[in-house]
Amino acid sequence: SQKIEQNSEALNIQEGKTATLTCNYTNYSPAYLQWYRQDPGRGPVFLLLIRENEKEKRKERLKVTFDTTLKQSLFHITASQPADSATYLCALGRGDYKLSFGAGTTVTVRA
């Protein structure tokens, strides 16, 4: 059965550093991969989408890579700020209109 793993449950980093989150998957061939941010008590908020034929996408301080050979996506937050503290979720999808989410990584940025 398909499996989506995000590298760790929690990541603590110093303000100004780069946070790198990992999303690995097995038994799955996604057509696209998305990253979401979720704050406590709120619904997830879309951040970035990358398709299987794309290697990298950027949006402001965010960067995502997608390696279909390694079955892995990396999500980077550069020049991190305390306001970036949240849980980040990766989600995989293909043509069946269903998104499968990882368990999430909680990032805490220390001032």
Added chain:
Amino acid sequence: KAGVTQTPRYLIKTRGQQVTLSCSPISGHRSVSWYQQTPGQGLQFLFEYFSETQRNKGNFPGRFSGRQFSNSRSEMNVSTLELGDSALYLCASSFGQGGYEQYFGPGTRLTVT
């Protein structure tokens, strides 16, 4: 543009009862998906609707059902509630089917006692 709205925001029910949750998508969005979020299982896909048709369903028992109306508003129903149904139920809308970012509502927190 107004975001996705879900009602009610909080709900307390007892075992054996049934519950109906409502979701209004962003104007112009025709796809609505429902998810269950729990600390142990994370975000799990329930079903997706597009133009009043269910296009996919997750691995949940038949007690979980849904529908979509012609104005794209959606409802989900859980019958014969169990303690394990306590969760945050999230609705998300998107412009199209597949490959589009989803816009989530604030969720309905359901507690079954």
